[in-house]
Amino acid sequence: MSVKTERITILGTPDFKAFLTREAKKEGLSVSQLVRDRCRRKAADKDEELLLGLVSEVRDATQKAKNALDKGLKDAEEVLTEVRAS
Secondary structure, three states: OOOOOOOOOOOOOHHHHHHHHHHHHHHOOOHHHHHHHHHHHHHHHHHHHHHHHHHHHHHHHHHHHHHHHHHHHHHHHHHHHHHHHO
């Protein structure tokens, strides 16, 4: 973990500051750590969402490929049956 040396100042309402303080206390963190963790979690959630989308696309493509292969094998078997019958 790198040393935190940069200060970031944000303005918010007293209610927002109280909310951050309550949330940090619930999680046993400083307000700074809470904000860092929530920002990282948001990025991780977005990455996970992208990965889930990719997994779904791969699953669909795999099913289409399997169906095409099954049809190709069936067609090949029908041709072989006709050739053997001749």
